[in-house]
Amino acid sequence: MPTIEDVAANALRALIPPPRIRLSDWIEANVSLPEGVSAQPGPVQLWPFQREISDAIGDPLIERVTLVKPVRVGFTTLLTSALASFVANEPAPILCLLPAESDCRDYMVSDVEPIFAASRAVADALGDDRDEGERNTLLSRRFPGGSLKVVAAKAPRNLRRHNVRILFIDEADGMAATAEGSPILLAERRTLSFPDRKIVLGSTPVHEETSHVLRAFAQSDARIFEVPCPSCGAFAEILWQHIVWDEGLPDTARWKCPHCRAEIAERHKPAMVAAGQWRATRPEVQGHAGFRLNALVSLHANASWARLATEFVGAKDDPSTLQTFVNTILGQGWRADGEELDDEALAARGEAFGLSAVPAEVLALTVGCDVQHDRLELTFVGWTEDGAALVLGHRVIWGQWDEPETWAELDTLLKQSFPHALGGRLGIDAAAIDAGDGTTMHTVTAFCQPRTRRKVLAIKGAPGNRPMIERAGSKTKTGARLWIVGVDTLKTMIFGRLGRGASVRLSADLPRVWFEQLASERAVTRYQRGQPVRSFERIPGRRAEALDCTVYAFAARQIVNPDWEARRAALALRSPATTSKAPVLQSSWMRR
Numbered sequence: 001m002p003t004i005e006d007v008a009a010n011a012l013r014a015l016i017p018p019p020r021i022r023l024s025d026w027i028e029a030n031v032s033l034p035e036g037v038s039a040q041p042g043p044v045q046l047w048p049f050q051r052e053i054s055d056a057i058g059d060p061l062i063e064r065v066t067l068v069k070p071v072r073v074g075f076t077t078l079l080t081s082a083l084a085s086f087v088a089n090e091p092a093p094i095l096c097l098l099p100a101e102s103d104c105r106d107y108m109v110s111d112v113e114p115i116f117a118a119s120r121a122v123a124d125a126l127g128d129d130r131d132e133g134e135r136n137t138l139l140s141r142r143f144p145g146g147s148l149k150v151v152a153a154k155a156p157r158n159l160r161r162h163n164v165r166i167l168f169i170d171e172a173d174g175m176a177a178t179a180e181g182s183p184i185l186l187a188e189r190r191t192l193s194f195p196d197r198k199i200v201l202g203s204t205p206v207h208e209e210t211s212h213v214l215r216a217f218a219q220s221d222a223r224i225f226e227v228p229c230p231s232c233g234a235f236a237e238i239l240w241q242h243i244v245w246d247e248g249l250p251d252t253a254r255w256k257c258p259h260c261r262a263e264i265a266e267r268h269k270p271a272m273v274a275a276g277q278w279r280a281t282r283p284e285v286q287g288h289a290g291f292r293l294n295a296l297v298s299l300h301a302n303a304s305w306a307r308l309a310t311e312f313v314g315a316k317d318d319p320s321t322l323q324t325f326v327n328t329i330l331g332q333g334w335r336a337d338g339e340e341l342d343d344e345a346l347a348a349r350g351e352a353f354g355l356s357a358v359p360a361e362v363l364a365l366t367v368g369c370d371v372q373h374d375r376l377e378l379t380f381v382g383w384t385e386d387g388a389a390l391v392l393g394h395r396v397i398w399g400q401w402d403e404p405e406t407w408a409e410l411d412t413l414l415k416q417s418f419p420h421a422l423g424g425r426l427g428i429d430a431a432a433i434d435a436g437d438g439t440t441m442h443t444v445t446a447f448c449q450p451r452t453r454r455k456v457l458a459i460k461g462a463p464g465n466r467p468m469i470e471r472a473g474s475k476t477k478t479g480a481r482l483w484i485v486g487v488d489t490l491k492t493m494i495f496g497r498l499g500r501g502a503s504v505r506l507s508a509d510l511p512r513v514w515f516e517q518l519a520s521e522r523a524v525t526r527y528q529r530g531q532p533v534r535s536f537e538r539i540p541g542r543r544a545e546a547l548d549c550t551v552y553a554f555a556a557r558q559i560v561n562p563d564w565e566a567r568r569a570a571l572a573l574r575s576p577a578t579t580s581k582a583p584v585l586q587s588s589w590m591r592r
Helices: 004-015 023-030 048-058 076-088 101-117 118-127 184-191 212-218 264-273 304-315 319-328 343-346 402-414 441-454 486-499 512-518 545-557 562-571
Strands: 064-068 095-098 140-143 146-152 166-170 198-203 224-229 236-237 243-246 251-255 275-280 288-292 364-371 375-383 391-400 417-419 425-427 432-436 454-464 467-469 483-486 504-506 523-527 531-538
Touching: 004 531, 023 048, 023 118, 023 198, 023 288, 048 064, 064 212, 064 319, 076 095, 076 101, 076 118, 076 146, 076 198, 095 101, 095 184, 101 118, 101 146, 118 140, 140 319, 166 454, 198 212, 198 417, 212 304, 236 425, 243 304, 243 425, 251 304, 275 432, 304 319, 319 486, 343 512, 364 545, 375 402, 375 545, 391 402, 391 545, 402 483, 402 523, 417 432, 432 441, 441 454, 454 545, 483 486, 486 523, 486 531, 486 545, 512 545
Parallel strands: 064 198, 064 288, 095 146, 095 166, 166 198, 224 288, 364 432, 391 504, 432 454, 454 483
Antiparallel strands: 140 146, 224 236, 224 275, 243 251, 364 375, 375 391, 417 425, 467 483, 523 531
């Protein structure tokens, strides 16, 4: 017969909740990666630096988790595994916020569905939806006690009607403010009715001054991952400034300990990372765990120090590729210098080449066309195999936008080819024509539609952090197809490349006013609905046709994929044309 002491002890034990299993342990015991999702299918094996991140996500005392992430550190797998844990162990309304609709579909099809199906505990928890009042869809799943919805930040209406306890936000820096405000803040408001809410925000940072994830990290306990030096034993974060290699030999990359200055070879990295630990640099902050990573600690085969050093050498001379390296590999925000162009300095860089003498290294040609009511303006940009851009010339076709003769002249000009230094003639590979003016849109799309095979595209510029060019999701009222050009993205790239000089070269044939128009805008950061937004604004008193044309020509380059060797051979073998040259349209106005 149990004693009074035994009864009291059992009663006391009943009041104490059982020990909570760490989320990292649950993931490794229950989540599997199927073939096609991972290069290493089977049960998930978390890397050492992933374990504390996952445990913070599963910790009920931590309300917010922020992750500043590069690529190649397995965040998508970690995010999906955490989702699986909530579905199986803490069913609740769950919302995943991604930048665009296509991101949502791809995430559900490529990650969520196959991983959930391969993980028995999650598949059992999802059960059968036939008795549910609401039918499952591609982006919405219901399960006993909760639901999972994956929505796009671009449409504010997606965030209505949802009250959620668990909120996952991925690629926050790819989300722009909408007419209703910041989609991130709108999504967070949907969690206010739950005192035990969980908000997980992760992103690769883009621009330092407007980064959502960097701003959130600054409000957290700001943890960094430090590893022990095999030589002195001191802990330090592996940073890019401590990666060194022999002159001209990035394959020899190694880490120099900031404490003892010993140079540590790549072969020591797995043991260093396994013994690594997270350190909170702001331990006074409670309830908000922040993690900052870079790809230098990744154990992925494609993230060796030698591989990353080689990528850096190839990217460092072009601001657009260097920014990609800084954002995606180092996990840092980009801060660009020289955000306003100097037209005098640009004009002084003119070189002796042009449409009448295309240099040998130029193997592709694109055109950007700006439509004004009394003229069409065109900038011609040549492209080398290594990605350099040579602005070869600018033309103006005078005529009213609604006169057939104006468009006939444009058609003739777009069919022209130009004498090439290798002996042949180079034609136009693609042209982007502005259809953003509501007045001229129908005329532009009517001109472009029958010329689609020639890659003559009707485009419309859109601000914000967008792809350089993408096909519009729907057709116009007349049934035409538009392409959307991310003008701010392209202007950022063009301004950066012009600052370096070598990756954008300019013809001396360009009229002086063209340079003034190229330098017609400056990059600024403004606050909209309380959120910093980076954009470009016009310098008072300047016209911007040359800048617009250049942006459109750069956009057109994104849809051109030449066979460089075949193009070079064709230009070298083709006999110079003996026929009379077509008239070249020039403007005295552009030379004022």
